[in-house]
Amino acid sequence: MRVSGPWTHRDVSANGIRLHVAELGEGPLVLMLHGFPQFWWSWRHQLTSLAEAGYRAVAVDLRGYGDSDKPPRGYDGFTLAGDVAGLVKALGERRAHLVGHAWGGMLAWTAAAMHPRVAHSVSVISAPHPLALRREIRRHPRGQGRAASHVLRFQAPVFPERWLTGDGAAAVSRLLHAWSGPKWTVAPEFDEVVRLNRQAMLVPGVAHSSLEYYRWAARSQLRGDGRRFAEAIDRRVEVPVLQVHGAMDPVMLESTALASASWLGPRSHYRCIPEVGHFPHQEAPHTTSKLLTDFLARL
Numbered sequence: 001m002r003v004s005g006p007w008t009h010r011d012v013s014a015n016g017i018r019l020h021v022a023e024l025g026e027g028p029l030v031l032m033l034h035g036f037p038q039f040w041w042s043w044r045h046q047l048t049s050l051a052e053a054g055y056r057a058v059a060v061d062l063r064g065y066g067d068s069d070k071p072p073r074g075y076d077g078f079t080l081a082g083d084v085a086g087l088v089k090a091l092g093e094r095r096a097h098l099v100g101h102a103w104g105g106m107l108a109w110t111a112a113a114m115h116p117r118v119a120h121s122v123s124v125i126s127a128p129h130p131l132a133l134r135r136e137i138r139r140h141p142r143g144q145g146r147a148a149s150h151v152l153r154f155q156a157p158v159f160p161e162r163w164l165t166g167d168g169a170a171a172v173s174r175l176l177h178a179w180s181g182p183k184w185t186v187a188p189e190f191d192e193v194v195r196l197n198r199q200a201m202l203v204p205g206v207a208h209s210s211l212e213y214y215r216w217a218a219r220s221q222l223r224g225d226g227r228r229f230a231e232a233i234d235r236r237v238e239v240p241v242l243q244v245h246g247a248m249d250p251v252m253l254e255s256t257a258l259a260s261a262s263w264l265g266p267r268s269h270y271r272c273i274p275e276v277g278h279f280p281h282q283e284a285p286h287t288t289s290k291l292l293t294d295f296l297a298r299l
Helices: 040-052 077-090 103-114 130-139 149-153 159-179 190-201 206-222 224-233 254-263 285-298
Strands: 008-014 017-024 029-033 056-060 096-101 119-125 241-246 269-273
Touching: 008 077, 017 040, 017 077, 029 040, 029 077, 029 103, 040 056, 040 096, 040 285, 077 103, 077 206, 077 224, 096 103, 103 119, 103 130, 103 224, 119 285, 130 224, 130 254, 149 206, 159 190, 159 206, 190 206, 206 224, 241 254, 241 285, 254 269, 269 285
Parallel strands: 029 056, 029 096, 096 119, 119 241, 241 269
Antiparallel strands: 008 017, 017 056
């Protein structure tokens, strides 16, 4: 999954595991965290645009994805936030601008709350605050609850892994089509996006590891570790936050993103991109990259 390009691939040891990163440029560190069902390559456009803008852009395969380690455990919010904080330090920096999409965005929120010293800013794409998402699912079961119904389907053992990997990971193609805006699905690059993300899901261990994120998030709400996690992140982020959302996102509703206001830090901004679904950084890469670079330039 080390797709060639202007970037450099390497492995970094952080928080007790090996994480694969793609890196380009020099300057302040911008660490990018991908979402499901993707891998580091989803940030290909931002790697180049941020590097051209004078930043050290790093995209990581999260724990359990791509070429990173896939340990049998560690898919809880505490450990995943530790991965992010540990990676910043392992990259030789004290702080980083954290950028995350979907699951990666929720990890950016979490790392900034639990390890505030490593976050210089937070930019989240299609990623409401984890507690806002939890609250909106409960308050609006026919709205955000229905939009996130896949979370419940992923709780079953074994079957979701078979569904994700069956027929050459055809389910990944269906998810990308269903979650994207209509313009991107007919774009010239979309077939390549589907091909590579299907290939990434078929890497041994990825399907199970990626589902473990969802399983911990749902099941922990009934346990003590879930309550401790909620208490740990129930605070305003100390740094500026940029929220970027697709107006047509069918998974994370715009109302849920706006419900994150209680946890925003100072000088935060919200931007909604019209005619875009769940993947703004890929569906509208130039717009998203400009929003990111403009936000970072103001800090």
